[in-house]
Amino acid sequence: MPRKTYIQAIQEALAEEMRRDERVLLMGEDVRLGVFAGTRGLHAEFGDRRVIDTPISELAVAGAGVGAAATGLRPVVDLMFGTFLYLAFDQIANQAGAMRYMFGGQATLPLVYMTQNGAGSSAGHHHSQSVHQFFMNMPLIKVVLPSTPYDVKGLLKAAIRDDNPVVFLNSLALGGKRGEVPDEEYTIPLGVADVKRAGADVTICTVGATVYTSLAAAEELAKEGISAEVIDLRTLSPWDKDAVLASVKKTGRFVAVDESFPTCSAASEWAATVAEHAFGDLKAAVQRVNNEDVPMPFSPKLEKAVLPTTEKIVAAVKRTFA
Amino acid sequence: MPRKTYIQAIQEALAEEMRRDERVLLMGEDVRLGVFAGTRGLHAEFGDRRVIDTPISELAVAGAGVGAAATGLRPVVDLMFGTFLYLAFDQIANQAGAMRYMFGGQATLPLVYMTQNGAGSSAGHHHSQSVHQFFMNMPLIKVVLPSTPYDVKGLLKAAIRDDNPVVFLNSLALGGKRGEVPDEEYTIPLGVADVKRAGADVTICTVGATVYTSLAAAEELAKEGISAEVIDLRTLSPWDKDAVLASVKKTGRFVAVDESFPTCSAASEWAATVAEHAFGDLKAAVQRVNNEDVPMPFSPKLEKAVLPTTEKIVAAVKRTFA
Amino acid sequence: MTEVSASVVLDLYQRMLRIRRFEEAVGGLFKQGQLPGFVHLYVGEEAVGVGVCAALRADDYITSTHRGHGHVIAKGGDINRMMAELFGKASGYCKGKGGSMHIADFSIGMLGACGIVGGGIPVAVGAGLSAKYRGTDQVAVCFFGDGAANEGSFHESLNLAATLTLPVIFVCENNGYGEFTPARQAMNIENIADRAAAYGMFGVIVDGTDALAVYMVAVEAVERARAGGGPTLIEAKTHRKGGHAEGEDAFLAGQKYRLPEELAAMAAKDPLEIMHRYIVEHAIASSGQLEEMDNAVVRAVNSAIDFARNSPEPDYASLYEDTWV
Amino acid sequence: MTEVSASVVLDLYQRMLRIRRFEEAVGGLFKQGQLPGFVHLYVGEEAVGVGVCAALRADDYITSTHRGHGHVIAKGGDINRMMAELFGKASGYCKGKGGSMHIADFSIGMLGACGIVGGGIPVAVGAGLSAKYRGTDQVAVCFFGDGAANEGSFHESLNLAATLTLPVIFVCENNGYGEFTPARQAMNIENIADRAAAYGMFGVIVDGTDALAVYMVAVEAVERARAGGGPTLIEAKTHRKGGHAEGEDAFLAGQKYRLPEELAAMAAKDPLEIMHRYIVEHAIASSGQLEEMDNAVVRAVNSAIDFARNSPEPDYASLYEDTWV
Ligand SMILES: Cc1ncc(C[n+]2csc(CCOP(=O)(O)OP(=O)(O)O)c2C)c(N)n1
Ligand SMILES: Cc1ncc(C[n+]2csc(CCOP(=O)(O)OP(=O)(O)O)c2C)c(N)n1
């Protein structure tokens, strides 16, 4: 299979879906030249009509996506960095995430908000936050955060074909990551986890860039005779509870690894769910590994110290054996 | 002790702190006449200078609070309804919640964002959401949600004197609630839970309007011989983990009750924390009671069905005895 | 004025009547405690919604506000389903899930009222973008208040529509107040239409109590939009006869915010009376005919109330419907 | 022009030089891979920040943008601590926690750069409100770009400052681009200053490559603000000599977005050269004196680099400092 980068996989997914369905269009700041390189090259193929540069107006652009989706299009709205969604929060939460229900099913909103999530560019707090937890909280929004080129392509294509609003998060740190991506058409259904490494003794549940940190931790643990299963949720809402609970049934130990602020995080949700629904299977307390609970510092040294690390994951796993 | 309403207690807290400290000012939409009645009467006493009606511009008003706080004032910014904070999310998260840390401690932001949280007016989704979980996630923002007139007065006064940004949430449903409020000066420290009912068999952890639902459930349970302890956290960030863990140590059972969407909620955080730090004390799986996982419907019948009810809490407690 | 045919004039009047009688009935029901939630009436502003919507086709789009009943009726909505929605009934437009501030009727291009001030503006821009993208000549209208014109969404949306030359008509219903705050205090300018210049867009002021004037201004804006000429900002100077929301007097507990001279001035400019006078003076219809029309409207409203009252509550099963497709 | 004293003129030139040499050094360091994160240089725009800040007092406030180094220097900041911050060192302005896009120096009223476009605008409004409330005659300036002028925060902030008659000066640095998007494509108007009319505020356009012109316009706006006359929107027409961010060429991989004639036009309007010519022509200083000044600035910048390089990394203990008071 050909090896491609995460960004290339995004480009392919967008191009294929735009070719496939005339209703798919792309809008956002600098999508033509591609400040977020995932949109690069599309303007050359699809032109001004379908690849629309907008002013720097996140709220209106996000809301325009709602209006376009509600009237027959399938917009992909690029919002560049996760934190910029804060400016669009109202339109995403109160319109995209609510219209269908509020209007008694009249609205159908096939709409993708695409942005980059997490840290990785050492650019300080405003460009280094994870936002998935906010959108996981909203009932009618799907949330996706893939970790591999293969996954990002298949999931993005599925997200564009989905008839619900999707917040599609690309991991900022993984843009250059390479992996096998077939040239043949494929999609990956939203809501299905992927076991990235099978194991028997402990379940590590994670998503995005920390999939790799978790795999590295599993490697370390293997040296000490601990067999860790690493589950990559891939989709955060809806999330694959069954896969996680089945794994915990097998391992009896659970560690949630999540690059974000700790409180009310995805890790909180996973840990609470396991504690609620797999209590009888647990041999030890659930554990969480999140960012340290501070804004993201600029200094690369401190940034690294804030993020989940292999060591922190190994230590959390060991706590389940204490 | 004189009995006053929750709203009156807010009025008193604001008036007393404005009298006490010239740097305290109030700004927001219609704070003079008081669309949110908690600000009513202040304009008559403090005038245009200190009670400032603003245009409907949540983002700028929230950001102006930051600038005012950073330069020596202690603003109270009224944002009326919780969801309106979505429009101000960027200034609250990226400025108020980050400046001090990002700037290496140069900024001190004594700043209160006051708004109403939760459902209770049967006004449909846009006026019926809980937002505390979003701000709990942000490292440097304090979050308060009192349930009684006594608590709201003491906590609001403490919040205004606090040198950190505080999202102060009033429970929309409790505005008319009466309770004893002394005429003498008092404050309640942020971060300290209050046991609203002592019990031995199960810990119910909650906040805001569901304190009453939980107390009613405890009453029901008592009839069946189950002694429930109801902890009112009062402050959500920082939250009183010690009080909760101590209670669970005693009871061995834990139910989190939280009026909000379930996923990545405050209840998720509490349940995960208990499962992580009090695993050895637990006799049964932790349980959560949240809103049903849908936007808030308008119909009073459906609204009631979405919210946590006494029956749901009783059922959750019973699951810990199953 | 001579360009407007008698049938259009009568149509305008009838739509305004439907709004007026509907809203009066709603006000009464609210007072009796029969309606849950908040209710914001359109009484006094009928000429705006009606004048604009009369210039639209059935397949054109509108987005609305918290004060949206009038827009639904102006666009041709069903008052039975709307009344049922206000009662929170299963037969309502949104199955009782939306309520007064969240009514929508996608079948007539009414893309929703909105409880968030300014929230509907970007949505209309998206509908306009969609029309242009699909190569139809549909237009999108968004209604919003003077207060909403101070929200960031207003600014971003108008600029976005202008730069993309979208067929969107921004209709600012300047009733002089955002809740209890006078517009003159919330902005340092007299005319919101002047903000059009900040976006390189056409801007026009119209007397929002004169349905014919509004209609003619709207026709022009719609023609331009359909022809690819881009957006227009229409500022309709109007007033609300009642309070910001029903139950306001009790809520304000004696606090006043409107000047007596203002109330008198607006009493003299009732959009229905203006239109009534025009129709009779131009012999388009007689007073008696208009009264008959009025009676028919009242009957329809009453039967909408009956429909709503007799409709079932939504059942619990519906709670988890209308979620993910 | 005759009103401006020789010492002010030389001060303007020196501040611009400090920015230019600082930024050139930063660009070089970035190219060598010595600086983490994103870096946006102010080269070409020096006259704006300097012209405005020269009109301010030490106790006046400014808020800034992602392109903020120039504002810090213009306001009188310490280039050692700024350079150290760019290196992420403990001796930096923000102890290495802020970086290029989050530099602040509260001791000189510099309330912070900001990674969020438009994010600093409301903060300046709050600082202006605070000054007025406290009864000082301080003013607050916010710098922002042409791109930021399309954000909701711009609209809401200008309107808020206008309605409250606050001592705020809004300085739009119109360099013609928001990242790679031309301003002419992101808005349908030629002059952003025209937006002042939408808020009932003074608006003025100035040649942003001419520090003296900027200074004089700023003096007037500051005087008005101090005297209680309210806010002003200044649009400074300028250009950036480099890319949006350092490393842009590699990033764009051959994609171009600027017209050659544009690049030529801007080369002809270097703010330092303009000022240099003015100084020499008016015999305020000789070329040789200016060169000496330049050399001194270069030495200071070099020593700032040394300072930064020799400073320690922040230690891990600092991670949990500067949180709650
Ligand atoms: C974002 C937001 N802020 C505040 C409110 C509260 N609110 C409801 S209606 C209203 C006034 C709106 O004024 P205007 O836009 O002039 O509309 P009008 O009520 O006069 O029709 C306000 C402030 C809201 N619903 N949404
Ligand atoms: C809210 C937000 N949206 C988008 C960005 C990405 N971004 C960074 S700088 C920039 C361009 C800003 O243009 P302008 O305001 O003209 O400032 P300039 O860079 O030209 O100085 C953009 C879009 C951002 N940082 N914040």
Ligand SMILES: [Mg+2]
């Ligand atoms: Mg109004």
Ligand SMILES: [Mg+2]
């Ligand atoms: Mg620019």
